Amino acid sequence: MSNSPFRPGYSRMPLVFGGHERTVREFENVFQNFDIGENQSVLVSGLRGAGKTSMLGTLGDLAAAHGWTVIREDAGTGLLSRVMDSRIPQILGTFDRDTRMRLTRLGIWEFTADFDYVERKREVTPLLRDDLAAIAQATDDRGILVLVDEVSSRKSALDELSRFALELSHAIAEGLNIVVVFAGVKIELDELLAQPHLTFLRRSRQLIFRRLSAEATRRVIRETTEAGGRKLALDAEEHLITTSQGYPYLVQLVGDYAWRNNPDADGITLEDAESAREKAISEVEERVISRVYRDLSEKDREFLQAMSPDDGVSKMGSIADRMGVSPQYANIYKQRLIDSGYVQMAGRGFVDFSLPYLREYVRTVVSTTSASPREPDNGGWDEFPPPKR
Ligand SMILES: Nc1ncnc2c1ncn2[C@@H]1O[C@H](COP(=O)(O)OP(=O)(O)O)[C@@H](O)[C@H]1O
Ligand SMILES: [Mg+2]
Secondary structure, eight states, X not given: OOOOXXXXXXXXXXXXXXXXXXXXXXXXXXXXXOOOGGGSEEEEEEOTTSSHHHHHHXXXXXXXXXXXXXXXXXXXXXXXXXXXXXXXXXXXXXSOHHHHHHHHHTTSEEEOTTSOOEEEOTTSOOOHHHHHHHHHHHTTSOOEEEEEEEEOOOHHHHXXXXXXXXXXXXXHHTXXXXXXXXXXXXXHHHHHHTSTTOHHHHTOEEEEEOOOOHHHHHHHHHHHHHHTTOEXXXXXXXXXHHHHTTOHHHHHHHHHHHHHHSTTSSEEOHHHHHHHHHHHHHHHIIIIIHHHHHTSOHHHHHHHHHHTTOSSOEEHHHHHHHHTSOHHHHHHHHHHHHHTTSEEEOSTXXXXXXXXXXXXXXXXHSOOOOOOOOOOOOTTGXXXXXXXX
16 A cells, blocks of 8 residues: 655645746746845745745755755744754754854854854854854855745734844845745735835735646646556546645645545546545635634625625625625725735626635635626636536
């Protein structure tokens, strides 16, 4: 019996990382040629399960493979001290002897006689910007990638992250080869951008993670199955694609259930895919969609509730009516929900859910009742409508 190659779960790197080809290519160029350009600071936003952490992991691996120093932490209390007191000394310990000797001479850290243990010199006021500059100097400015995941807008976390970002901005202003990537839920990242003194972050490149295209989804499902050593029937493939709707977490979940249905068989069949559907959808509702819904404010939820009676797209006018608010007011909420990836435009005056199965979930939360079709180019998903439940 072979183990499933699918990796459903938060922060579990997929075996096959689909989509985002351009971003990955661009970063490869950054790491290889130091052609940093507009990628100096990047903000990755998206709903839970959209693949933000996996992207950080992918970038971290890529950078390390090109000899960059990678500093990766979750935001939150103690960020600065976690980085300065444990992450950086740990990284310093991995440098070769020559580099460590050079670091010693810079006077920030002391190493033991055989250079295998680092201690910060007490007479120096520790500043992250100095640490980064020292690492850059000792490594001939070979590049430092700073990855910060789970950006949160809780006050204490935000204060700490602001101080951290300010240090980074000083290091960047020195002209060092530093690239910074922050990841989090859109609403939380927006709070960070609103902080004073963080102008450099407001100039960041913004990457918004939504669904994978139908083609990228196909590649992930097929290549993951084949890497696991089994075949994938064509009709099973279609079925898994339509069930997942390209939502990364769900792609891994439905693939995993299909794999486990009959793991000793030669390949995954349509029957396996069918048996996986209900399980994967209810699991994604429980682990992802419910949390994504809870991330919203009361008013945002009211907007989604006002959309949920419709079987297809919702008319903005009807939403405003159902909410009992003016069209202008409803528009503000529409825009916020579009920006954060919950909702998408579906032609003039119409919106639709952009997270699969969110409608069904919202219906279970409330109980309410119908409108019409068509949406613009949406990554090829018109050919793969979600299955009726
Ligand atoms: N580009 C991708 N291709 C295939 N699977 C992915 C991709 N990105 C994420 N996944 C899968 O989706 C799930 C959630 O990924 P994660 O990176 O933790 O999302 P987030 O950090 O946005 O909540 C994991 O099971 C992961 O393996
Ligand atoms: Mg994550």
